[in-house]
Amino acid sequence: MENDSKKSYLAKIPSWVLALIIFVLSIIIAFVLEYVQFPGTSVVEIIELVFYVVFIPIACFVISKAHPKSLWYTPFICNPVAGLGTVFHPLAWTTLEEYLFWVFSLALSIFGSYIGAKVGQRKLKQA
Numbered sequence: 001m002e003n004d005s006k007k008s009y010l011a012k013i014p015s016w017v018l019a020l021i022i023f024v025l026s027i028i029i030a031f032v033l034e035y036v037q038f039p040g041t042s043v044v045e046i047i048e049l050v051f052y053v054v055f056i057p058i059a060c061f062v063i064s065k066a067h068p069k070s071l072w073y074t075p076f077i078c079n080p081v082a083g084l085g086t087v088f089h090p091l092a093w094t095t096l097e098e099y100l101f102w103v104f105s106l107a108l109s110i111f112g113s114y115i116g117a118k119v120g121q122r123k124l125k126q127a
Contacts (some may be wrong), residue, residue, distance in 0.1 A: 006067060015070035018063045019077035020054065026111065030081045052082065052105040056114035064116030071117035075109035082106035 010018065029051050032045050060075045067074075076083045082102040 001022060010066040013072060015063050015067035016077070018059075019068075019070070019074050022059045022063075022078040023080055026051075026056065026079060026081055052059065052079070052102075057103065057108040059112075061110045061112035061116035061119075064113040065120040065123075068117040068120035074080050075106065075113045077108055079109045082109070 029047075033048055056079050060078050061079070063074050064071050082105045086099075086101045086106055
């Protein structure tokens, strides 16, 4: 039996719960950025860039590091806007630039999950 006191705080929370927390944040950010108008569009673009290209892949990395078996579903739950938008492209985005942004965001999430799972598996083997 594994010692629970050595587990990190994130390892104690199921991966699907962590992914759903990021899911909810992602949906909230998407709606807020869609309907709230800032004086300059560059502010919205920077917030989107930081959240979807930096924060979500890092969250996928951390979740997959704590739960290596969650590699297969974490990026798709954490990044629903990119996942659904990539599938339903004609309904969601009209320009190639928008489409490539979301595909790149999803690819980074998958890559972050993959690297996190590899690091997590290595830690499990060492323990």
